[in-house]
Structure formats: C-alpha cells, structure tokens
Amino acid sequence: MSDFNFNPDYLFVFMLAAFLGFQLIKRVSPLLHSPLMSLTNAIAAVVIVGAITITGEEGATPLAKTLGFIAVLAATINLVSGFLITDRMLKMFKRKDG
Template sequence: MTSYEIAIWVFMLAAFLGFELIRRVSPLLHTPLMSLTNAISAIAVVGAILITGEKEASTLSRTLGFIAVVASVTNVVSGYLITDRMLRMFKKRSPEKK
C-alpha cells in the first residue's frame, strides 16, 4: 500500500467513526463537544501557521498553509459563535413586565 492509499483509509475511517460517535451523543453533551472541537481546531491553526512560516517552504506549501489557516480560523470562530448560541438557549429568560 502506498502512503496515499493509507491516508485515504485513515480519512475514511476517521469520517465514519466521527459520524457514528457524534450521532450517538446525547443532545445535552453537544455544547461541551463543540468546545472540544474548537480546541482541536485551534491546534490545527497553530500547525498551519508553523507550516506556512517555514523558511524553506515551497510556494505550494505556503499557499496550502495559508488556505489551512483561513479555513481553521473560520472553523474556530464559527464554532465559538454556535457554542455561544447553544449556551444562550439554556439561560433562563427573565419574566416580561406588564
């Protein structure tokens, strides 16, 4: 097996396991799960910045690194916005004054 085929198998396995695990999580645990995935995405941002900033990186590596930084930052920001929205749903609303 080539490294490309192994990478495809790992991706397919991760996608399947991720789908099955998320599908079986109780709705009460979605907010902590979102926070965890935001932390993992933040690690991806750091990795993408490190790859993009290498001195001897090719133009392709820098371009892909930049795309990875933009995609990861977008994922982190939108994840925090969605988590905040989910947390606001659990807050008690103040009674309306007549």
C-alpha cells in the same frame, strides 16, 4: 518537476480520520453538543497553530503554503462559528428576569 512526493499512507490516514470523525459526530447525543463543541474549538486552535507553523517554514513548497493557508482559513471559520453557536445555545438556557 514538483517537490511533492505522494505517499499513499497519508491518504489512508486522512480517509480513516475523516470516516471515524464522521461516525463519532453522527452518534453524539444532543445533550453533549456544547461540551463536544468546546472540544472541537480546542482542536481547531491546535490546527491553526500547526498550519501557521508549516506555512511559515522557510523551505515550505508552494503547495504546502497553499494548503497551510486553506487549513488556517477553514480552522478559523470553524473556531469562530463554534464559539458563536455555543454562545447561542447557552443563551437559550438563561433565565429571563422580568
């Protein structure tokens, strides 16, 4: 038997967050892309810390450890790519001396 107890409330919260996040990002003006990217980088950093905390718990189930690892991996990829994209966009606005 598994230690995992499915709670439909968690699925509802996840679906609601995914829907609202998609709607919010879809309607952002291109002028706000860099500040929004900075905010998502900060959120990804919080996700990484939370996922590491949950994954490293002493009584964590194998499912929690697997999902925590996936969360750390996905948030790290998001964080690094966000910094790279922001840096590339900021380079477009630098003056070229010469």
